[in-house]
Amino acid sequence: MSERSQLRDAVCDANRALVAHGLVTLTWGNVSGITPSRDIVAIKPSGVPYERLRPHDIVLVDLEGRIVEGDLRPSTDTPTHLALYRAWPEVGGVTHTHSPYATMFAQARTPIPCLGTTHADHFAGDVPVTRQLTPEEVDAGYEAQTGLLILECFRHRDRSRVPAVLLPGHAPFVWGVTAAKSLENAVALEAIAHLAHGTLALGPHVPIEPHILHKHQSRKHGAGAYYGQAT
Amino acid sequence: MSERSQLRDAVCDANRALVAHGLVTLTWGNVSGITPSRDIVAIKPSGVPYERLRPHDIVLVDLEGRIVEGDLRPSTDTPTHLALYRAWPEVGGVTHTHSPYATMFAQARTPIPCLGTTHADHFAGDVPVTRQLTPEEVDAGYEAQTGLLILECFRHRDRSRVPAVLLPGHAPFVWGVTAAKSLENAVALEAIAHLAHGTLALGPHVPIEPHILHKHQSRKHGAGAYYGQAT
Amino acid sequence: MSERSQLRDAVCDANRALVAHGLVTLTWGNVSGITPSRDIVAIKPSGVPYERLRPHDIVLVDLEGRIVEGDLRPSTDTPTHLALYRAWPEVGGVTHTHSPYATMFAQARTPIPCLGTTHADHFAGDVPVTRQLTPEEVDAGYEAQTGLLILECFRHRDRSRVPAVLLPGHAPFVWGVTAAKSLENAVALEAIAHLAHGTLALGPHVPIEPHILHKHQSRKHGAGAYYGQAT
Amino acid sequence: MSERSQLRDAVCDANRALVAHGLVTLTWGNVSGITPSRDIVAIKPSGVPYERLRPHDIVLVDLEGRIVEGDLRPSTDTPTHLALYRAWPEVGGVTHTHSPYATMFAQARTPIPCLGTTHADHFAGDVPVTRQLTPEEVDAGYEAQTGLLILECFRHRDRSRVPAVLLPGHAPFVWGVTAAKSLENAVALEAIAHLAHGTLALGPHVPIEPHILHKHQSRKHGAGAYYGQAT
Numbered sequence: 001m002s003e004r005s006q007l008r009d010a011v012c013d014a015n016r017a018l019v020a021h022g023l024v025t026l027t028w029g030n031v032s033g034i035t036p037s038r039d040i041v042a043i044k045p046s047g048v049p050y051e052r053l054r055p056h057d058i059v060l061v062d063l064e065g066r067i068v069e070g071d072l073r074p075s076t077d078t079p080t081h082l083a084l085y086r087a088w089p090e091v092g093g094v095t096h097t098h099s100p101y102a103t104m105f106a107q108a109r110t111p112i113p114c115l116g117t118t119h120a121d122h123f124a125g126d127v128p129v130t131r132q133l134t135p136e137e138v139d140a141g142y143e144a145q146t147g148l149l150i151l152e153c154f155r156h157r158d159r160s161r162v163p164a165v166l167l168p169g170h171a172p173f174v175w176g177v178t179a180a181k182s183l184e185n186a187v188a189l190e191a192i193a194h195l196a197h198g199t200l201a202l203g204p205h206v207p208i209e210p211h212i213l214h215k216h217q218s219r220k221h222g223a224g225a226y227y228g229q230a231t
Numbered sequence: 232m233s234e235r236s237q238l239r240d241a242v243c244d245a246n247r248a249l250v251a252h253g254l255v256t257l258t259w260g261n262v263s264g265i266t267p268s269r270d271i272v273a274i275k276p277s278g279v280p281y282e283r284l285r286p287h288d289i290v291l292v293d294l295e296g297r298i299v300e301g302d303l304r305p306s307t308d309t310p311t312h313l314a315l316y317r318a319w320p321e322v323g324g325v326t327h328t329h330s331p332y333a334t335m336f337a338q339a340r341t342p343i344p345c346l347g348t349t350h351a352d353h354f355a356g357d358v359p360v361t362r363q364l365t366p367e368e369v370d371a372g373y374e375a376q377t378g379l380l381i382l383e384c385f386r387h388r389d390r391s392r393v394p395a396v397l398l399p400g401h402a403p404f405v406w407g408v409t410a411a412k413s414l415e416n417a418v419a420l421e422a423i424a425h426l427a428h429g430t431l432a433l434g435p436h437v438p439i440e441p442h443i444l445h446k447h448q449s450r451k452h453g454a455g456a457y458y459g460q461a462t
Numbered sequence: 463m464s465e466r467s468q469l470r471d472a473v474c475d476a477n478r479a480l481v482a483h484g485l486v487t488l489t490w491g492n493v494s495g496i497t498p499s500r501d502i503v504a505i506k507p508s509g510v511p512y513e514r515l516r517p518h519d520i521v522l523v524d525l526e527g528r529i530v531e532g533d534l535r536p537s538t539d540t541p542t543h544l545a546l547y548r549a550w551p552e553v554g555g556v557t558h559t560h561s562p563y564a565t566m567f568a569q570a571r572t573p574i575p576c577l578g579t580t581h582a583d584h585f586a587g588d589v590p591v592t593r594q595l596t597p598e599e600v601d602a603g604y605e606a607q608t609g610l611l612i613l614e615c616f617r618h619r620d621r622s623r624v625p626a627v628l629l630p631g632h633a634p635f636v637w638g639v640t641a642a643k644s645l646e647n648a649v650a651l652e653a654i655a656h657l658a659h660g661t662l663a664l665g666p667h668v669p670i671e672p673h674i675l676h677k678h679q680s681r682k683h684g685a686g687a688y689y690g691q692a693t
Numbered sequence: 694m695s696e697r698s699q700l701r702d703a704v705c706d707a708n709r710a711l712v713a714h715g716l717v718t719l720t721w722g723n724v725s726g727i728t729p730s731r732d733i734v735a736i737k738p739s740g741v742p743y744e745r746l747r748p749h750d751i752v753l754v755d756l757e758g759r760i761v762e763g764d765l766r767p768s769t770d771t772p773t774h775l776a777l778y779r780a781w782p783e784v785g786g787v788t789h790t791h792s793p794y795a796t797m798f799a800q801a802r803t804p805i806p807c808l809g810t811t812h813a814d815h816f817a818g819d820v821p822v823t824r825q826l827t828p829e830e831v832d833a834g835y836e837a838q839t840g841l842l843i844l845e846c847f848r849h850r851d852r853s854r855v856p857a858v859l860l861p862g863h864a865p866f867v868w869g870v871t872a873a874k875s876l877e878n879a880v881a882l883e884a885i886a887h888l889a890h891g892t893l894a895l896g897p898h899v900p901i902e903p904h905i906l907h908k909h910q911s912r913k914h915g916a917g918a919y920y921g922q923a924t
Contacts, residue, residue, distance in 0.1 A: 047459030108433035116800040135442040202801035211828040228740030278690030338578040339664035366673040509921030569809040570895035597904040
């Protein structure tokens with residue numbers, strides 16, 4: 001199967017899985033992926049229900065957002081996805097949802113605090129909130145500027161160890177080495193947002209101890225990782 | 232297929248979809264639609280379970296509430312629906328539910344504040360709460376007076392940009408250009424009520440900035456909209 | 463079909479429906495019903511999973527709790543059910559669950575306040591909490607004394623208009639004219655407990671106005687009721 | 694069927710049931726069981742999705758953690774499970790999840806208070822939180838030390854009457870006489886954590902009275918138990 005055809009299948013599957021994981025209402029979410037040669041991005045078409053989505057509906061665009069293949073309009077959020085692919089060469093997939101608990105933190109404009117090992121297994125510290133776009137930035141191209149805002153927020157952060165961000169008053173963007181991995185991170189983000197939300201309701205929060213955070217990151221990621229199966 | 236038959240099918244589908252979207256418990260909700268010629272309203276029969284509902288069960292009434300076709304009693308809320316159709320010529324569908332989070336705001340008698348872009352995509356500002364009916368109004372015809380109350384509340388509001396309202400101590404009414412669209416707005420209302428409820432639990436709320444609200448409204452609705460597929 | 467056989471089927475169906483309505487975890491709930499001649503009560507066997515439950519598993523007991531038909535032990539809560547049947551001649555079915563939100567109010571020892579029309583449609587006022595049993599009462603027969611406690615609580619309340627009660631630190635008991643109707647009331651109770659719980663999180667509560675409560679009760683119950691279909 | 698083969702089936706079933714009971718997200722949970730002769734422990738392989746899990750995937754290890762049968766790596770939490778089996782001869786199954794409400798209490802570092810009979814039916818008092826591991830303990834072998842921490846916490850507690858514990862900033866471990874029974878206790882733990890969480894939101898909590906706690910424990914467990922069917 002061709003590189004493009006494989007990508008279209010993977011991106012279609014990941015978009016449909018948004019529903020199975022309870023991350024989307026109506027058509028509020030989209031997943032994209034990029035080819036290994038990093039010249040073509042596959043993304044969900046705008047406003048199409050997930051249950052009707054087929055691989056040939058997935059839109060292929062180049063890194064400037066020009067349609068390369070596909071009869072439908074790509075997601076309105078495409079310029080945000082592209083900004084991440086252009087700047088971050090190791091990112092192979094991006095997921096955007098309005099999943100409830102992550103979105104509550106985005107609306108409260110509060111980072112998701114790292115309160116436990118579930119969080120530490122997936123995100124090495126708080127999930128940050130960007131600043132808000134100015135009116136001028138919105139006029140200059142809302143979706144592309146949103147992408148730049150995320151890059152700005154991660155200029156001094158480790159995007160591989162915290163592969164998610166909250167847009168204030170909006171919702172999360174999440175990434176990974178593949179479309180499927182970005183989806184998995186979006187599932188983890190929603191779960192740890194739910195845990196943090198319910199933990200904060202029980203009293204003042206206690207951040208996870210650094211030695212526990214480090215242990216959970218290192219047993220799952222990096223050189224000495226021993227979680228999962230050898231590949 | 233005749234205009235009436237098409238409407239009956241569409242209204243039956245929308246009522247059954249209330250269950251799939253998790254908006255109803257027992258028989259607490261109803262959807263109606265009106266013919267393009269605006270002389271016949273199709274509505275759910277009162278107290279009939281959704282899973283048993285078939286198109287021929289849908290009751291057809293005229294704008295005064297007289298049964299035109301159907302063996303069953305129409306929903307007790309029919310006079311509320313009719314008041315909206317008589318006054319608002321562009322409204323083609325009305326949905327009433329007791330969906331949990333929207334109803335919590337109705338019971339708290341608190342408008343649903345516009346805290347994010349999810350809300351702004353569907354409702355251009357807070358979803359208002361009407362005043363309560365007086366005992367005299369209840370005696371004068373509870374359900375019809377409820378309709379008038381909604382009209383009163385929207386006398387100085389834009390019903391196209393905020394297509395939903397909360398009745399204090401009761402629940403929401405939602406509308407749209409078709410029965411299906413009113414249902415979609417009811418799904419969006421419940422989701423944004425859930426988001427707002429969980430956001431308020433995290434701290435003092437920050438309303439969405441006007442320039443972001445305007446951007447989300449305009450990219451999805453109106454002349455320059457670019458969300459979804461060209462039609 | 464014989465009276466007993468019909469009752470066994472109806473009670474089996476109602477017990478299995480506890481799962482479909484999300485009212486039970488593990489085997490924490492039971493529904494019973496009584497024959498029209500009021501000599502035989504059919505009830506769930508103790509500790510049997512709902513998905514394995516068949517009509518012939520339902521245990522038939524007399525009003526003193528002696529097994530009339532059935533190979534299994536009846537629910538440990540049987541004496542509580544029997545106390546209600548003996549004292550309340552119009553009650554034909556009883557449902558006991560530990561459904562989450564109703565149980566939260568029971569554990570908080572707080573009546574479920576009547577905050578809206580959803581509540582008023584099913585319960586004409588707050589759902590009360592009984593006092594706690596004394597150690598002496600527990601020693602005298604925990605389950606039978608629990609029944610007497612419910613009767614005591616309703617000595618000056620209208621059990622037909624508020625067909626549910628909370629046991630402090632325990633969970634609800636709900637009743638109705640049939641097993642199916644007691645189940646429906648248990649579904650309604652859990653839904654209005656959820657609504658009240660989420661409403662109280664939004665601010666100081668406002669009880670529903672008496673004229674609205676009365677209107678909702680009277681349009682659904684009693685002589686002038688016009689909700690549902692004529693029978 | 695051989696003892697090992699039976700155990701593998703039972704442990705596979707219990708792991709798959711984690712999904713059905715809503716206790717796990719992604720691969721965040723594992724169940725193990727031990728043979729009656731207490732020489733072989735069967736446990737989930739690390740990082741394998743539940744829906745793909747088959748009995749032959751279950752890993753068999755000895756009490757020192759050496760693989761006896763199986764092509765896959767055992768769960769990274771295996772040393773924690775083994776510590777419990779080595780010290781507690783009557784424990785036949787262990788379940789570890791990050792189920793939401795139990796994990797919220799673990800993250801809040803708050804014992805789950807015994808607020809009602811649902812809790813008392815399964816756990817005879819508060820579910821405790823252990824102390825946190827020191828950096829030295831983490832370095833000495835995180836998962837094995839976690840097991841010792843649980844043993845330390847139960848040195849002066851009754852592990853048969855409170856078969857669950859919370860690890861601070863982490864999640865619960867639960868046990869029982871078989872793998873299936875430890876799973877059932879994990880289901881009960883999540884349910885009572887949900888009830889406690891929602892009860893605490895309603896006001897200051899009232900612990901269940903000792904005479905009610907004792908009654909619920911004794912009618913379900915021990916010599917005079919009369920809940921369930923005779924065996």
